[in-house]
Amino acid sequence: MLDFVQQLVSGVALGCVYGLIALGFVLVYKATEVVNFAQGDLMMLGGFFAFTFIGMMGLNYWIGFAGAVAAMALFGMLAERVVVRPILGYPQFSIIMATIGLGYFLRSIAGMIWGTDDLKIETPFSQGVLRVGSLVLAYDKLSVIAATMILCTLLWLFFNKTTLGTAMRASSENMLAAYYMGIPVKRVVSVVWAISAAVATCAGVLLAPITFIHSNVGLVLGLKAFPAAVLGGFGSIPGAVVGGVLIGVIESMAGFYLAEGWKDVAPYIVLLAVLLLKPEGLFGLHVRKKV
Amino acid sequence: MRFLFKTDYEDDIRLFPHSGYVVSYGVLLALLLIAPYVLSSYLMSQLVFVCIYATVGVALLILTGFTGQASLGHAAFLAIGAYTAAYLQKYNVPFPVYFLAAGLLAGCIGALVGFPALRLTGIYLVIATISFALIVEEILARWESVTNGNEGMRVKTLSLLGVTVPRDSPTFYFLCLAVLVLTIVGTLNLLRSPTGRAFVAIRDSETAARSMGVNVALYKVKSFAISAAITGFAGVLFAHKLSFISPEMFTLQLSIEFIIVILIGGTFSLHGAVLGAIFIVMIDPFLTYLKDDMPGIIAGIVATFGAGTQGAANVQSKVAAFASLNGLKGAIYGIIIVLFVLFEPLGLYGRWLKIKLFFQLFPLYKRATFKRQKIYVKSERNR
Numbered sequence: 001m002l003d004f005v006q007q008l009v010s011g012v013a014l015g016c017v018y019g020l021i022a023l024g025f026v027l028v029y030k031a032t033e034v035v036n037f038a039q040g041d042l043m044m045l046g047g048f049f050a051f052t053f054i055g056m057m058g059l060n061y062w063i064g065f066a067g068a069v070a071a072m073a074l075f076g077m078l079a080e081r082v083v084v085r086p087i088l089g090y091p092q093f094s095i096i097m098a099t100i101g102l103g104y105f106l107r108s109i110a111g112m113i114w115g116t117d118d119l120k121i122e123t124p125f126s127q128g129v130l131r132v133g134s135l136v137l138a139y140d141k142l143s144v145i146a147a148t149m150i151l152c153t154l155l156w157l158f159f160n161k162t163t164l165g166t167a168m169r170a171s172s173e174n175m176l177a178a179y180y181m182g183i184p185v186k187r188v189v190s191v192v193w194a195i196s197a198a199v200a201t202c203a204g205v206l207l208a209p210i211t212f213i214h215s216n217v218g219l220v221l222g223l224k225a226f227p228a229a230v231l232g233g234f235g236s237i238p239g240a241v242v243g244g245v246l247i248g249v250i251e252s253m254a255g256f257y258l259a260e261g262w263k264d265v266a267p268y269i270v271l272l273a274v275l276l277l278k279p280e281g282l283f284g285l286h287v288r289k290k291v
Numbered sequence: 292m293r294f295l296f297k298t299d300y301e302d303d304i305r306l307f308p309h310s311g312y313v314v315s316y317g318v319l320l321a322l323l324l325i326a327p328y329v330l331s332s333y334l335m336s337q338l339v340f341v342c343i344y345a346t347v348g349v350a351l352l353i354l355t356g357f358t359g360q361a362s363l364g365h366a367a368f369l370a371i372g373a374y375t376a377a378y379l380q381k382y383n384v385p386f387p388v389y390f391l392a393a394g395l396l397a398g399c400i401g402a403l404v405g406f407p408a409l410r411l412t413g414i415y416l417v418i419a420t421i422s423f424a425l426i427v428e429e430i431l432a433r434w435e436s437v438t439n440g441n442e443g444m445r446v447k448t449l450s451l452l453g454v455t456v457p458r459d460s461p462t463f464y465f466l467c468l469a470v471l472v473l474t475i476v477g478t479l480n481l482l483r484s485p486t487g488r489a490f491v492a493i494r495d496s497e498t499a500a501r502s503m504g505v506n507v508a509l510y511k512v513k514s515f516a517i518s519a520a521i522t523g524f525a526g527v528l529f530a531h532k533l534s535f536i537s538p539e540m541f542t543l544q545l546s547i548e549f550i551i552v553i554l555i556g557g558t559f560s561l562h563g564a565v566l567g568a569i570f571i572v573m574i575d576p577f578l579t580y581l582k583d584d585m586p587g588i589i590a591g592i593v594a595t596f597g598a599g600t601q602g603a604a605n606v607q608s609k610v611a612a613f614a615s616l617n618g619l620k621g622a623i624y625g626i627i628i629v630l631f632v633l634f635e636p637l638g639l640y641g642r643w644l645k646i647k648l649f650f651q652l653f654p655l656y657k658r659a660t661f662k663r664q665k666i667y668v669k670s671e672r673n674r
Contacts, residue, residue, distance in 0.1 A: 035414045086633050090663060092413050093361050094632050097554055100547060101628025108618025108625065215618070223425070226418050261433040268422035275419050276407045
């Protein structure tokens with residue numbers, strides 16, 4: 001029983017990581033109906049930025065964290081301006097390919113600049129564990145869970161309660177109509193990319209003590225975040241987190257109870273099953289097109 | 292300028308629209324047939340890879356280019372073909388039999404993937420095919436009794452009708468070329484048949500196709516199966532060419548390479564698969580060239596502009612250091628993808644058409660002829 005609870009908790013912590021990355025997918029998807037395949041790589045880059053500020057320049061953890069988030073928000077806008085904006089309005093597949101290309105580029109550039117070693121950031125939560133009964137919880141994992149909950153709530157409020165959030169939802173429904181309604185669609189898309197890059201950075205920095213930072217971390221975790229986003233319904237912010245947690249728990253249970261190898265494929269089997277049975281996900285909207 | 296007057300449906304679906312095609316493709320085929328006796332063995336080896344990649348490219352074009360179903364999982368079908376060949380070879384099954392078996396198995400699995408894909412469009416389909424490929428990769432690594440796990444499998448030298456065909460012999464090249472040509476001719480025939488027309492109709496508008504009486508589900512599954520089967524055939528050749536296969540060869544990276552093949556070549560014509568395959572396969576020799584010769588050449592140029600020997604040597608070492616950076620290939624891939632998507636969405640074949648039209652219409656060419664129509668994004672959730 002204790003094993004089960006311990007696996008459950010570490011699954012939840014792992015799942016929150018996927019949830020954080022999936023949040024980035026969902027943000028971009030919600031506002032532009034574009035899936036950003038470079039999301040994991042933005043996370044990786046954010047981690048490297050934070051490493052540069054904290055590990056190399058010796059700044060305070062929180063200042064370095066904030067600096068990395070700000071820098072990455074700018075970088076997200078830049079990436080949107082250079083890669084996405086010129087092809088906004090063209091078939092979705094072009095944009096997917098463009099973001100895949102961006103991911104390739106970022107991965108190799110990061111490898112060139114920061115090398116191929118695993119890097120580590122010293123954080124205030126790196127040491128120490130919380131003990132509840134005989135259950136052991138590391139602070140770094142708890143910090144991921146807490147941050148995910150906070151970010152999810154903030155983003156949900158932002159999308160549903162603010163004018164800018166409503167504008168984002170409108171431009172995802174129909175870009176041209178939103179433009180006619182006076183929504184500055186280009187600027188909205190730019191802001192969305194900034195936010196999603198910032199969220200990715202938060203994920204990257206919080207992950208740093210757990211998975212370390214190397215140039216392929218984004219690819220590996222980004223691929224695991226897809227099942228999370230799909231399970232949650234790809235357009236729903238709470239869905240991304242719930243999906244992430246479910247995937248994390250499934251993965252951790254599969255790793256503990258099933259034979260070796262199941263751990264890595266279990267999320268994808270779940271993904272295919274979800275797509276087969278309920279393609280709109282747990283929280284997705286399903287509306288039929290009227291012809 | 293030549294005008295083609297089509298007065299009949301037969302004119303529209305003719306394989307060779309006019310005699311010029313027969314001449315130019317005849318010349319091309321003749322050149323390809325004498326290639327092994329002219330080119331170096333390294334280039335021949337690259338040419339074999341071009342044939343294999345182009346075959347996969349054609350397969351992917353059927354699915355992605357003509358049926359409009361994106362797939363990022365074709366490395367898995369290639370792996371299924373390759374492993375089927377390697378496994379059956381252990382039991383001394385003759386080449387023609389395991390060649391067909393590999394295609395058949397890949398085709399059946401392709402159809403199985405096609406069924407869940409029926410309900411999926413756009414991004415969901417991409418993600419589903421990625422998941423499929425990742426699962427296949429894991430199965431290959433774990434099913435050790437059949438696939439030998441991560442240690443990989445040796446593939447014995449190909450023996451065709453009692454004659455051994457080493458992987459770098461001209462005969463092997465001719466075999467790959469024959470498979471490619473047969474695939475292309477077969478695909479052209481498929482595309483002018485009712486099936487192919489149905490594929491294109493589905494790509495252009497599923498709703499319209501359905502209302503014209505096209506059984507969308509059936510044709511989507513067919514498209515998946517045909518595409519997977521061709522990829523399976525290519526997989527057999529791939530296994531023989533490499534003579535050793537292991538799961539880490541068939542990763543997402545390879546699937547993306549296949550997509551890049553058709554993206555760079557152009558997704559609207561079979562020419563695209565071949566052009567894209569040439570492009571992708573030639574990146575490696577190009578990088579080697581960049582590493583070995585480029586520093587010297589640039590240093591030479593710098594020296595002629597009077598930088599002095601010291602300066603030239605300096606530049607040479609800097610360029611050499613840049614060219615041998617670790618991730619250069621990935622960065623070049625990334626830049627190429629982004630540049631093609633942004634500036635050359637019709638690919639290399641599109642560029643060729645533009646150049647051709649420019650000279651045909653000489654003073655009257657306008658750039659707007661090939662301009663893409665913007666379709667403003669409407670929610671896919673309402674599809």
